[in-house]
Amino acid sequence: MMAAVAAVDVFTGPDAGYLALFSLGPAFACVTGSIRRALLVGVLGLLLCLGVSWHDSLLGTHRAAVAVLSVAGSTAAAALAATIRRRHERELADVRSVAEAAQRVLLRPVPLRAGRMRIAVSYTSAAASARIGGDLYEVVPTSRGTRVIVGDVQGKGLEAVETAALVLGAFREAAPDEKTLQEVGDRLERSLNRRLSGEEFVTAVLAEIDADHTMTLLNYGHPAPLILRSNGAVEFAEPALTAPPLGLAVLGPEGPIPHQVELGSGDQMLFYTDGVTEARDSERTFYPLADRAFLLDQDDPDEALETLRQDLVMHTGGPLHDDAAMLLLRYRADPASL
Structure with a gap:
């Protein structure tokens, strides 16, 4: 840029008055460069300014x-x-480090296996710079079976993270203690009612995996889990009645009614948040999860x-606009195939 200014000034002569434009060099150098680079470019600009002034016989003017x-x-x-x-x-960078540490504490690694269930998890935060968001998941082995939660906190930012931490903490305490899945849900509801105010809420699915791998589900206004059968059939574990999210029980109707899903060998169940199904491409088309479920038919x-x-990210053509959490359960009758 400064070379161009010098060339134009020499070509047009001293009457055009381009000398002050040498200040553009250090002004742009500070945008991406270091302090040292800004100073070096500034010194170079000063020398060029003096040199062109001498050429134009303007020194001392x-x-x-x-x-x-x-x-x-x-x-x-x-430089400043x-x-x-x-x-x-x-x-x-410090904030990112803290966020990553908080994410590791908030969303701990889940067990790889629960009985004859193989478990995999994926989390993609919309806040890529912070790597933290309001989606949540947890898997807790108990004496009554394995209990699972996948949820989505309304809103974004630190308040959503705080609410997610509250839900996960309450679930981790309640899952091993309470006799039924409904009692676990009631305990989460009470914990949220003490914390939330106004219209804040958390959608969630609670699941309990029995010894015979019957899945009991409680759906609190969350997207229904997807079931991929071993024969390739795709279905959704829709509840019979719609229930309000956690935190809105006082508004009615009553809480969710448990419903069961039978899983056979080779069947898979995918829990996910609405950041998956509401992801849009350039034409504003939602991600077709049911049509893409065949991608789950892999050995690992x-x-x-x-x-x-990766297919979800390719669909959007860029960063996701909402957090996307997915938790996959795969049932194998033969333990050697896990």
């Missing part, structure tokens, strides 16, 4: 003095701006879930 002061001032401002930018970058559940996640 008011015009040259103003141009030199402009370049010097821009260099000082560029680069200093502030680098400080903000370090602060952002983790690879299958990652393939589905």
